[in-house]
Structure formats: structure tokens, C-alpha cells
Amino acid sequence: MQIAIALYERFTALDAIGPYQTLGGLPGADVVLVAEQAGPVRDDSGRLALVADKSFADVPRPDIVVVPGGPEQRDQTENEALLGWLRAADAHTTWTTSVCTGSLALAAAGLLDGREATSHWLALEELGRFGARSTGQRVVFDGKYVTAAGVSSGIDMGLALAGRIAGDETAQAIQLMTEYDPQPPYDAGSPEKAPAHLVERFRASVRA
Amino acid sequence: MQIAIALYERFTALDAIGPYQTLGGLPGADVVLVAEQAGPVRDDSGRLALVADKSFADVPRPDIVVVPGGPEQRDQTENEALLGWLRAADAHTTWTTSVCTGSLALAAAGLLDGREATSHWLALEELGRFGARSTGQRVVFDGKYVTAAGVSSGIDMGLALAGRIAGDETAQAIQLMTEYDPQPPYDAGSPEKAPAHLVERFRASVRA
Numbered sequence: 473m474q475i476a477i478a479l480y481e482r483f484t485a486l487d488a489i490g491p492y493q494t495l496g497g498l499p500g501a502d503v504v505l506v507a508e509q510a511g512p513v514r515d516d517s518g519r520l521a522l523v524a525d526k527s528f529a530d531v532p533r534p535d536i537v538v539v540p541g542g543p544e545q546r547d548q549t550e551n552e553a554l555l556g557w558l559r560a561a562d563a564h565t566t567w568t569t570s571v572c573t574g575s576l577a578l579a580a581a582g583l584l585d586g587r588e589a590t591s592h593w594l595a596l597e598e599l600g601r602f603g604a605r606s607t608g609q610r611v612v613f614d615g616k617y618v619t620a621a622g623v624s625s626g627i628d629m630g631l632a633l634a635g636r637i638a639g640d641e642t643a644q645a646i647q648l649m650t651e652y653d654p655q656p657p658y659d660a661g662s663p664e665k666a667p668a669h670l671v672e673r674f675r676a677s678v679r680a
Numbered sequence: 681m682q683i684a685i686a687l688y689e690r691f692t693a694l695d696a697i698g699p700y701q702t703l704g705g706l707p708g709a710d711v712v713l714v715a716e717q718a719g720p721v722r723d724d725s726g727r728l729a730l731v732a733d734k735s736f737a738d739v740p741r742p743d744i745v746v747v748p749g750g751p752e753q754r755d756q757t758e759n760e761a762l763l764g765w766l767r768a769a770d771a772h773t774t775w776t777t778s779v780c781t782g783s784l785a786l787a788a789a790g791l792l793d794g795r796e797a798t799s800h801w802l803a804l805e806e807l808g809r810f811g812a813r814s815t816g817q818r819v820v821f822d823g824k825y826v827t828a829a830g831v832s833s834g835i836d837m838g839l840a841l842a843g844r845i846a847g848d849e850t851a852q853a854i855q856l857m858t859e860y861d862p863q864p865p866y867d868a869g870s871p872e873k874a875p876a877h878l879v880e881r882f883r884a885s886v887r888a
Contacts, residue, residue: 486701522731611865624860625861643866648868651829652832654836654862655819656855657843666855
């Protein structure tokens with residue numbers, strides 16, 4: 473079971489690592505980080521590089537695709553190398569997945585037309601403009617397409633997908649070994665729960 | 681505010697990325713990944729490499745240190761390059777932190793003697809043998825030493841520490857932008873909550 477996590481310049485690190493750490497715990501999982509070219513790929517802060525061990529061309533038929541997001545929409549939606557690989561790989565996948573604004577890449581590739589999907593809360597409207605039926609849920613399954621909300625939600629997505637693939641007990645074992653018993657010190661993780669002025673500040677920065 | 685995340689062969693990826701993504705959102709945060717030598721460092725599965733942009737020698741006086749864990753205890757506790765750097769850096773840090781079995785490195789370096797600390801649930805006894813007062817809590821503050829439980833707990837630790845450093849509102853903004861509103865599909869993230877036979881299976885594998 474080959475699981476390809478697609479990297480591109482300015483991706484968000486935790487978007488990629490949440491599914492990596494959870495899906496990577498599946499028996500038989502052969503995870504590979506891929507990018508247009510093999511080699512280091514910098515994240516959105518420029519302060520971290522993950523190594524893509526293979527190029528897109530090296531990995532034409534993964535069983536599972538994971539696309540992380542990143543804060544600059546055009547990095548996903550105008551990235552022809554990424555979109556072309558996604559379209560070709562998707563023809564053979566059993567699951568095609570995204571975290572955060574990675575769903576904009578799937579949608580821009582034409583893979584989410586009319587499908588229910590999610591994205592970072594600041595990108596939900598944009599996701600709709602690319603043809604998906606945008607929901608505010610944290611993890612959305614629509615057929616073989618699985619999309620997760622912002623950044624950290626890739627952990628929840630990875631566990632949910634692990635359960636679908638290998639059963640509840642295997643997913644629970646992964647949860648136990650990653651000690652995923654969340655105890656956030658605040659309850660501000662969604663626009664419904666966070667202080668309204670913070671939500672508005674971020675919405676205004678996106679509008680600007 | 682220089683934040684140094686220490687890498688070593690066979691570290692666990694999410695241990696490093698949880699604090700990276702949360703603490704990296706602090707205003708003025710200058711995060712740097714460091715290792716004995718600059719260059720790619722492989723994780724515990726061998727399937728992922730993060731790039732250490734600097735060597736330990738390049739970063740002698742970070743303000744904050746983060747040590748991730750990894751499944752092979754001796755990778756932390758017998759790693760003299762890591763332990764030596766931790767001791768020297770700790771003399772100047774404002775915060776010295778760990779995730780998962782990274783606390784075994786701090787303890788082996790002599791930095792947690794008699795202090796309250798935590799670790800991955802499977803490593804709590806071992807942490808006690810290295811001189812810390814082991815607790816089962818998810819995030820433990822003892823003076824400037826902050827330790828987190830297994831793997832995913834570094835996200836909670838990063839947010840809690842962000843709040844201490846920059847105030848609640850900044851930490852809430854980080855939580856909102858990382859959309860950390862956890863919705864695990866199972867409630868099996870701790871040995872108290874997971875199915876007993878899974879807990880016993882992992883305990884038996886550690887004993888073996």
C-alpha cells in the first residue's frame with residue numbers, strides 16, 4: 473500500500489505530518505514523500521525543509537494520495553506539475569485525500585466537482601468557487617475523496633481513514649501509540665469557538 | 681527568540697512538528713532545526729527526512745530548546761553529541777522542553793533531577809530511573825522545564841508554552857490558524873482510555 477504525500481514549496485508542515493504519522497502506522501504502509509523534483513522542499517515559513525525522496529514521475533500510481541495545504545492559494549491552484557500528477561495518480565488511487573487548502577489543489581485539478589469537501593476555515597468559500605460543495609466539517613468522506621479542515625485536522629483524518637482501511641482496532645492502536653488524547657489549553661480551535669475579534673482579524677487579512 | 685529543535689537519527693516526526701507549528705507562530709520566533717551535523721536526518725520509520733539547517737555547534741545559545749522523542753531509548757540516552765549540546769545550551773535557555781521520550785534525553789543529560797516531568801506513557805518508568813519525578817500528565821511545567829507526553833502532545837505543549845510566552849490571545853490565534861479543534865474518531869489516546877488488550881500488547885512488547 474503505497475501512500476504518497478505530495479510536497480511543494482510553501483506547504484504547511486503539520487498538514488503533511490499529521491497524516492504521515494497516523495497513516496504511516498498502518499500495517500504494510502509504504503509512505504513516500506514526493507514533489508516535482510526529488511530533494512528538499514521548504515515550508516511556508518522557510519525555516520523547515522522536508523526531503524522529497526522521489527519525484528512525481530517516480531511515483532505514478534500510489535494507492536493513497538495526501539495533499540497538504542499552504543497559505544498561498546496559488547501554490548496549490550496554479551501548480552501545474554502538482555495538478556497534472558494529481559489527475560493522473562487519482563485515476564488509480566483507492567483514496568485521494570487532502571488537509572487544509574490541499575483541497576483547493578484537488579478541486580483545481582477537477583477532482584472534487586460537485587463533491588462534498590472541506591478545507592481550512594478561511595478557504596471554504598474559495599473551495600466552493602472551485603466546484604466542490606464546501607462543508608464546515610472537520611473530516612469529510614465523499615466516495616474515495618477524503619478532505620480535512622485546517623492544519624491539525626490531518627491527524628483526525630488520518631485516524632479516521634486508518635479505521636476505514638484496517639479496522640477500528642488498528643486505528644485505536646495508532647491513536648494510543650501517538651498518545652492522541654488532545655488536551656488543548658484553550659478552546660479556540662474553530663471560528664465558532666475562538667474570540668470573535670480574532671476571527672474577524674484573520675478574515676480581514678484574507679480580504680485584504 | 682531563537683527556538684532550536686534538536687534532531688537525531690530515528691526521531692519521531694510529529695514530536696518535532698507539533699511544537700514547530702505552534703511555537704513557530706509566535707511573533708519574533710526564529711525556529712531552527714539542528715542536529716549533530718547539518719543535513720537530512722531520518723525519522724524512526726526511515727521514510728522521512730527533515731533537514732537540519734544548522735549543526736549543534738552553529739547554535740550554541742538558543743532561547744528555547746525542543747527535544748523530540750523516538751522509539752529507541754538509547755538514541756536519546758546514549759547520544760553524547762545530543763546530551764552535551766543540551767547541557768551547554770540549557771545553561772542559557774529561558775525554556776528547555778521535550779516531547780515524548782525526548783524527556784529521557786533531558787533526564788540523561790542531568791537536567792531533570794528531582795523535577796516533575798512526563799514522557800510517552802510507555803516510558804514513564806524509565807524516566808523515573810533517570811532521576812525525574814515522573815507524572816502521567818500530558819504537559820508538565822517545572823520551572824523552565826516543560827515536558828510533554830507522547831507524540832501528538834507536543835501540540836498541546838506548544839500552545840501552552842505559547843500562552844506563557846506571549847499571552848493567551850496570541851496562543852488562541854495560533855490555535856485558530858492551525859484549526860486545532862480536535863475531533864478524534866476514537867477515544868483511545870491514553871492507556872486509561874484505550875482497550876485494555878491493546879495497552880497490554882504494547883506493554884508486553886516493551887518488556888520483551
